[in-house]
Amino acid sequence: MRYTTFVIEQIDDERCSSGERVSDSAVHGEAIHYINLLNDGTGVGLYQLRGDFEQGMDALEADPDVLSVEQSTASEGLVHLHFRANALMTDLLGIFRRYEVVVDWPMEYTDRGGLRVTIIGEEGTIREAIEEIPDGIRITLEGLGEYRPEMRQLSSLLTDRQRELLELAIDEGYYEMPRRTTLRDLADRANISAGTVGEHLRKIETKVIMELV
Numbered sequence: 001m002r003y004t005t006f007v008i009e010q011i012d013d014e015r016c017s018s019g020e021r022v023s024d025s026a027v028h029g030e031a032i033h034y035i036n037l038l039n040d041g042t043g044v045g046l047y048q049l050r051g052d053f054e055q056g057m058d059a060l061e062a063d064p065d066v067l068s069v070e071q072s073t074a075s076e077g078l079v080h081l082h083f084r085a086n087a088l089m090t091d092l093l094g095i096f097r098r099y100e101v102v103v104d105w106p107m108e109y110t111d112r113g114g115l116r117v118t119i120i121g122e123e124g125t126i127r128e129a130i131e132e133i134p135d136g137i138r139i140t141l142e143g144l145g146e147y148r149p150e151m152r153q154l155s156s157l158l159t160d161r162q163r164e165l166l167e168l169a170i171d172e173g174y175y176e177m178p179r180r181t182t183l184r185d186l187a188d189r190a191n192i193s194a195g196t197v198g199e200h201l202r203k204i205e206t207k208v209i210m211e212l213v
Helices: 018-024 053-062 087-098 123-131 150-155 160-171 183-190 194-212
Strands: 002-010 027-037 042-051 066-071 078-084 107-109 115-121 138-146
Touching: 002 123, 027 087, 042 053, 053 066, 053 078, 087 123, 115 123, 138 160, 160 183, 160 194, 183 194
Parallel strands: none
Antiparallel strands: 002 115, 002 138, 027 042, 027 107, 042 078, 066 078, 107 115
16 A cells, blocks of 8 residues: 655645635644535535634634634634535545545645645555646645555654655665665755754654654
């Protein structure tokens, strides 16, 4: 079973959903925990937000595409939205259903406002699904490989940059025995010094080990 992680870097304005437009207001998206499209053309979803929630909730309630919004009392920043489904989410989830790939929820917003998505399935099926993503949606591939369920838990401990370097090290065989690459090779790929790569990997290893023991 394989996985591919990609970031939606740019979305045409008319494709932005009500949930994504929240980023223009007092709150910003951190993650989409789940979205379900309903038969009536609307959708429901759990969004993780951060920021000024009083002002953000006012903005959501005023959005004509948001049919209802409820903030969780048990988890700060978690909101349940019922909204009119947009072209972006309809197209993406439709592609995933047609090609029988599984979304590894949550989808995560990046610091630059992109949306990080991980899908799981057979390698050929994943490739076909990605090729179906419309030209108006620009994506950047971040990682691919054999899927392991524990990856999500450990990945949440790391920064975006640390995740990028760890995935590069794994893909290039740095942690294999014997190693298939060196710190200098990784540094050349990442356009930073070998010492900086080594420092990042040591911090990553410390975080992972402390979580496991």
